[in-house]
Amino acid sequence: MKKALAIDVGGTKIYNAIIDEKGEIISEVEKHSTPKTFEEIKATFKLIIKKYESEVDVIAFSTCGAVNNQNTGIVGSTGNIAKEYPTLDFQSLSTKPVFVENDANCAAWAEYKIGASKDTTVSVMITLGTGVGGGIIINGHLLKGQNGAAGEMHFKMRSDKHRKCTCGSYDCFEIYTSGTGLKLTAEEMTGNKDITTYDVVEGAQKSDSKMLEILDRWHDDLANGIIGLANLFDPDCVVLSGSMAEFVDTKKVEDEVNSQIVTTPTRIVKAQAGNFSGMIGAALLALEVRHG
Amino acid sequence: MKKALAIDVGGTKIYNAIIDEKGEIISEVEKHSTPKTFEEIKATFKLIIKKYESEVDVIAFSTCGAVNNQNTGIVGSTGNIAKEYPTLDFQSLSTKPVFVENDANCAAWAEYKIGASKDTTVSVMITLGTGVGGGIIINGHLLKGQNGAAGEMHFKMRSDKHRKCTCGSYDCFEIYTSGTGLKLTAEEMTGNKDITTYDVVEGAQKSDSKMLEILDRWHDDLANGIIGLANLFDPDCVVLSGSMAEFVDTKKVEDEVNSQIVTTPTRIVKAQAGNFSGMIGAALLALEVRHG
Numbered sequence: 001m002k003k004a005l006a007i008d009v010g011g012t013k014i015y016n017a018i019i020d021e022k023g024e025i026i027s028e029v030e031k032h033s034t035p036k037t038f039e040e041i042k043a044t045f046k047l048i049i050k051k052y053e054s055e056v057d058v059i060a061f062s063t064c065g066a067v068n069n070q071n072t073g074i075v076g077s078t079g080n081i082a083k084e085y086p087t088l089d090f091q092s093l094s095t096k097p098v099f100v101e102n103d104a105n106c107a108a109w110a111e112y113k114i115g116a117s118k119d120t121t122v123s124v125m126i127t128l129g130t131g132v133g134g135g136i137i138i139n140g141h142l143l144k145g146q147n148g149a150a151g152e153m154h155f156k157m158r159s160d161k162h163r164k165c166t167c168g169s170y171d172c173f174e175i176y177t178s179g180t181g182l183k184l185t186a187e188e189m190t191g192n193k194d195i196t197t198y199d200v201v202e203g204a205q206k207s208d209s210k211m212l213e214i215l216d217r218w219h220d221d222l223a224n225g226i227i228g229l230a231n232l233f234d235p236d237c238v239v240l241s242g243s244m245a246e247f248v249d250t251k252k253v254e255d256e257v258n259s260q261i262v263t264t265p266t267r268i269v270k271a272q273a274g275n276f277s278g279m280i281g282a283a284l285l286a287l288e289v290r291h292g
Numbered sequence: 293m294k295k296a297l298a299i300d301v302g303g304t305k306i307y308n309a310i311i312d313e314k315g316e317i318i319s320e321v322e323k324h325s326t327p328k329t330f331e332e333i334k335a336t337f338k339l340i341i342k343k344y345e346s347e348v349d350v351i352a353f354s355t356c357g358a359v360n361n362q363n364t365g366i367v368g369s370t371g372n373i374a375k376e377y378p379t380l381d382f383q384s385l386s387t388k389p390v391f392v393e394n395d396a397n398c399a400a401w402a403e404y405k406i407g408a409s410k411d412t413t414v415s416v417m418i419t420l421g422t423g424v425g426g427g428i429i430i431n432g433h434l435l436k437g438q439n440g441a442a443g444e445m446h447f448k449m450r451s452d453k454h455r456k457c458t459c460g461s462y463d464c465f466e467i468y469t470s471g472t473g474l475k476l477t478a479e480e481m482t483g484n485k486d487i488t489t490y491d492v493v494e495g496a497q498k499s500d501s502k503m504l505e506i507l508d509r510w511h512d513d514l515a516n517g518i519i520g521l522a523n524l525f526d527p528d529c530v531v532l533s534g535s536m537a538e539f540v541d542t543k544k545v546e547d548e549v550n551s552q553i554v555t556t557p558t559r560i561v562k563a564q565a566g567n568f569s570g571m572i573g574a575a576l577l578a579l580e581v582r583h584g
Contacts, residue, residue: 121438138430143525147555149554152553152554152555153524155524159450168554172523221451227446227461232428232447233435234436234438262459264439266438
């Protein structure tokens, strides 16, 4: 069976594992802190690759940042990682084929191949973490756009420049529905600058009415955004992943969405491919593209 | 050369013409008022088809309403046309192959084949009329979704249920950027219930400061919506068509959009395939699908 060395690159952690063409992790998962400098990041990649490349058919990167349509490198800039990182020539790291895809796209692909959106025609994955990522699959293809940057969950929830988004613009879906967004909503609704997402979630579990109200508002924001996505894509399902997904009442959001869309009913489901879905998706894509 | 009998079906008018595989209209364009009842609509179709079907290879409908992925019939309900219309068995109207597609999708296809979005990887077409339609083309395929209903421009511009949309929900892109939307914005900004889009456009041309302010607000709404579309689709271009498109300052919208998106720069352009782009797109799609 064909195998990939999968490497997941985030702003704080780098993971690696060997994954087979069924999407099974067949080695230990190794974890490294993401180094500060570009040279150290490259050195970390080279160390990982040198150790495992002889055992695999392809190297598969799941990375922060938008990735070009050739799956060879990064388009534009990335957030919280060494600023030269987007210039990396990934193929130079190995004599084996090197494949690169955006982490949210990889995670969406894992859900499509072995997880919550298996056998769908159109699926939209939304990763709710500190930020919000997106991966959209249409008729068996990732939506990449003209240059590979598609699937960004930065569409506006209001038009009055109320809340500045991490992207530099205002009032994007991300800055309302991410963990950061929930905290900002909680700050606005309580006047308490020190409130955390944990306070909200724990308070809501204890039936604190204010915390329930804040969590309801967050659900409304999620539903309002998904209504737009459902009307644009008419998806079979919307998959929610990421650390914040566990706090979503999917039934409530699904009912709200389906009561307001003009397209056909959709399902709101939680991700099933696990914490390493980025690496799994990267491996499955790489093995399909490079050896399909 | 292969030919199609194209029939465009709207709530108020039905048009028909013969169109060749290059997208050229090679007959007179005939125009009929859309009859009130389903039986009369069917009778009109039969009359048109009987007159021309022997001259063509395929019948190509460009119609209001979402069309299924088999291009044989309508999904769900349509707005201002006889309520039984969506139940029509289009193939029963002719012995020649009958192809059906949504009118906004057909118009988008015409732009992609012979108009403003020719040779693009990803294009988004927005039809700004009394309402707003959408047609999205990705890697040479119309975005249809799970059941054919995709491309609806009903994503929210705000979250406080400020303005009811024709779709039954609130604050959709359509109800701010359509002709109806511009009128409602003008009403809100002047307090005058009788103000028309014509008053706004004519006043702006005469440099009336209030009318210019209203038109600016409309441009902001357009730009805010297109920012979301550009971040989701990373399109080569966004094509604006429909009766309201002529009042759009595309340079202004393009600059605003490109200053706020996280994806790669896009172009905002006006449609070029003419008033009968729906029929042209239907004919080109039908000739490709049925005889490609």
